[in-house]
Amino acid sequence: MKTLDELILPDDLRYTRDHEWARIEGDLVRVGITDYAQDQLGDVVYVELPEPGQTLGRGEEFGTVESVKAVSELYLPVGGEIVEVNAGLSDAPQLVNESPYDRGWMVLVRPSDPAEIEGLLDAEAYREHLEGIA
Amino acid sequence: MARHTVLGQWHRRHGANPAEFAGYEMPLWYPAGARAEHLAVLAAVGVFDTSHMAVLRVSGPGAFGLLQHCHTRDLGALLPVGDPPRCTYGVFLDARGHVVDDAVVYGLSPDRFLVVVNAGMGPRVAAHLTAHAPGPGAVVEDLTDRLGKIDVQGPGAARLLEPLLADPDRAFRDLGWFRFRGHFDPRAPEAGQVQWRDGTPVLLSRTGYTGEFGFELYVEAHRAPAIWADLVEAGEGRGLLPCGLAARDSLRTGAVLPLAHQDLGGRPFVRNPWTHALPLGPGGTGYTKEFLGRAALEAAEDAAWTLPFAGFDPRKVPSGASVRSESGRALGTVLTCTTDMGIDRVEGRIVSVASPDRPAGFTPRGLCCGFVRVDEPLPPGARVELCHGRRSIPVEIVSDIRPDRTARLPIAAMRTRPSSAPSPEEPP
Structure with a gap:
């Protein structure tokens, strides 16, 4: 298990207390789970993602990530339309472990209210949140 | 506060992801991850620290009678003791026919047996045996804290052990499935039969909880860290991985092996995939011996x-x-x-x-x-x-x-x- 010092928490991302990350890409937001989340879950064996085109609210469940240990729900950091999902995860769910911030991304969202992203944690605040639960 | 096995320091130093299990802090997986560990046991070899499991010694002139009354297998099959001796898997039932625990019984001699049960279950099984002794003359001792147990599982297990045993040809001779040889206690008469290359006496058992070829090794607790280190070192280049509880659980499930209290608890031990652990007669009908819980099993028609x-x-x-x-x-x-x-x-x-x-x-x-x-x-x-x-x-x-x-x-x-x-x- 990684110690807090070993966790990778990029400064250009925003985070939720449920361990999702969000990255602003133009007028879209890419979403995945954090290095902490994948380390806690262990080997990811299956990822269930929504159909593109659905619109979901902030904090709504958009899928599940299934590891050797447990099934965990995924919650959307910002509400909006799902414009794309990472189809590569169906054949290679281990990308969530190997590359949580890059090849292991989960959904791309067109936010209904771009201001919602300001309500998310920055890397420093998320690290403090992890210190609180460690 | 969870207890640690004698290998706890090694697990922490090697990045184990810990989980509490039956009062012990045990590795759930190591940095390679549970999938790699599971696959290593299918294709190469894995080592598991199972020192948390409980081991009882049942000895004395009443030992056979006690175990024959309480365990579901007909333990007459362990006697006379052969070369190598036999062990057998079954369960201890209460009067309702419910499982107290499952157990492998090792027959060392007509008055000396070892009983291996689940983690944390030593005191409860010892009390159950003592309470249901049909006669005098049996002593039940809990050896758990004096022993280390290491499972070496996978098709590469024998090849891994060959250079680590003092005399592998003798140790492995006719060592079929559910046979064992040697003893962990240097004072036991069998102690010389299987020795580590440094002379440590080992009880080497052709058993396991993965469904794959392999062994369970019992040694005195203070010897376990050196033996574990030897195994890991010898496994370099052979695909060996140390394996945690997650891989153990997924391997045993795929092999249709039960986890006692999750799969066997709270109901009569009938109509399940493990009724071969009952002393069924030819054709699977009728029991070949009396045992505690038998009447309840025979009455369990709506299970x-x-x-x-x-x-x-x-x-x-x-x-x-x-x-x-x-x-x-x-x-x-x-x-x-x-x-x-x-x-x-x-x-x-x-x-x-x-x-x-x-x-x-x-x-x-x-x-x-x-x-x-x-x-x-x-x-x-x-x-x-x-x-x-x-x-x-x-x-x-x-x-x-x-x-x-x-x-x-x-x-x-x-x-x-x-x-x-x-x-x-x-x-x-």
């Missing part, structure tokens, strides 16, 4: 059925989820549900990474599998749904889960120079 299942993808549900028919009728509950990461469906049929007829480039996604308890005797091939919250997963009732397991292959075929072609051995 539910415990059946293995396998799914079609890796998705799973928690223990306790409901089982429904395809039309939505409630049938029962899920006991164990995990993902065997070494198997997948190929045109509907389950194939393992160890199957000789697997397709080229076979890389399994894993299949959900486990046991359900249902109100009717569903046949293999029946489809049911496992339901939890919004999730509903279709699975199939099966008679077996992971194909092409290696546990029963003859030891001669698993050594450095195979002397015969593999063929399954008969259970003892």
Whole structure:
């Protein structure tokens, strides 16, 4: 298990207390789970993602990530339309472990209210949140 | 505060992800991850610290009578003690026919037995045995804290051990499935029969909890760290991985082996995949001996059925989820549900990474599998749904889960120079 010092928490991302990350890409937001989340879950064996085109609210469940240990729900950091999902995860769910911030991304969202992203944690605040639960 | 085994320091130093299990802090997986550990046991070899398991010594002129009364197997099959001696798997039942614990009994002599039960269960099983002794003359001692136990599992297990044992030819001679040799106690008469290369006496048992070829090693606790380190070092370049509880659980489930209190608890021990642990007569009818709990089993005519299942993808549900028919009728509950990461469906049929007829480039996604308890005797091939919250997963009732397991292959075929072609051995 990684110690807090070993966790990778990029400064250009925003985070939720449920361990999702969000990255602003133009007028879209890419979403995945954090290095902490994948380390806690262990080997990811299956990822269930929504159909593109659905619109979901902030904090709504958009899928599940299934590891050797447990099934965990995924919650959307910002509400909006799902414009794309990472189809590569169906054949290679281990990308969530190997590359949580890059090849292991989960959904791309067109936010209904771009201001919602300001309500998310920055890397420093998320690290403090992890210190609180460690 | 959780206890640690004698190998706890090694686990922490090597990045184990810890979990509390039966009062012990144990590795759930190491940095390689549970999938790699599971696959290592199917293709190469894995080592497991199982020092948390409890070991009882039952000795004295009343020892055989006590165990024969309390354990479900006919222990007469362990006597007279052969070379190598035998051990056998069964359960201890209470008067209701419910499982107190499952146990492997080792017959060292007519008045000396070892009984291996689950982690944390030593005191309870010892009290159960003492309370139900049919006569005097049996002493039950809990040796758990004096012992280290290491499981070496996988097709490479014998080749890994060969250079580490003082006399592998003697240790392995005729060591079939559920046979053992040696003793961990240097004062025991059997102690010289299996020795580590440094002279440490070892009880070497051709058993395990993975369904794969391998051994369980029992040694005095203070010797376990050096033996573990020797195994890990010798395994470099052989695909060896230290394995945690997650891989242990997924491997045993794919091998249709129960976890005592999850799969066997709270009901009479009948109508399940493990009734070979009962002393059934020829043709599977009638019991060959009296034993505690027998009357309750014979009266259990309305008991539910415990059946293995396998799914079609890796998705799973928690223990306790409901089982429904395809039309939505409630049938029962899920006991164990995990993902065997070494198997997948190929045109509907389950194939393992160890199957000789697997397709080229076979890389399994894993299949959900486990046991359900249902109100009717569903046949293999029946489809049911496992339901939890919004999730509903279709699975199939099966008679077996992971194909092409290696546990029963003859030891001669698993050594450095195979002397015969593999063929399954008969259970003892």
